[in-house]
Amino acid sequence: MQRRMISEILDGRSLVTASKDMTVRAACRQMTERKIGALLVVDNDRIAGIFTERDVLNKILSAGADPDVTRVDQVMVRDPQTIGVDKPLAYALYMMAEGGFRHVPVVDRNGAPVGMVSARDALGQDMVDLEREMKHLNELEGSIGY
Template sequence: MPSRPIHHVINDRKFVCVSIDMPVRDVTRLMLQHNESAALVTEHGVLTGIFTERDATFRVLAAGLDADLTPVGAVLTHNPQTIGEHHPFGHALHMMYEGGFRHLPVVAPDGRPVGIVTARDALGLDATAFGEELIRREEITVIL
């Protein structure tokens, strides 16, 4: 499964993508509506950064900023590592592990965001492998 291309993993899944000048409160409301822990931030349609729930907590709330007045561009992570949609999913997992982050923007060659890979996607692999192992054990039990 880690050899599957990323576009099979993200599978045209919806993601939150916002403009760099959108207020933080509006961005977090969109993240809540879509049950997402990150938003991809663009400027003129090209990825410029990523805004995560950690950014909201540490860069906005802990800093005492006004979420209604603070543009997301002031508190996002600029120039995040990205990956193309045809790379293997395992490469994305390796990048997230090595970089110590849980979200990896997927971009087209022109820099336009096409999705996001998250640590949550790796849980799907574990669940699939676990299910396959259970089936194997049941088959062995029937044989014995």
């Protein structure tokens, strides 16, 4: 299987961000509209944090906080781990597995945010590869007479 690079995965994707003073409800609407599970929180062209579905569940809903008055910077994960755009996706997946999270912000050489990869990104091509391998195995078994 070929190594998928983060730059290839982000190709054609736009950077979706939130501001620190955005309300949780506004951030949730943005995630819903864009069909994404996390937002990069950017301040002065630098990543200040990451706001995820888990933050909504654990820090807003479970805590009984008001999403209309709670700001993203009150519940975001500050200074998240990042990965360079020039790295293989496997590196990001390893970071996610070790850290227990599902999203990794991606930065360029200068540390500026360029996107985000998620555990879901790994499923795309891997599922295609798995289907191809399963079809091939079925064809082999059929030709042998199993």
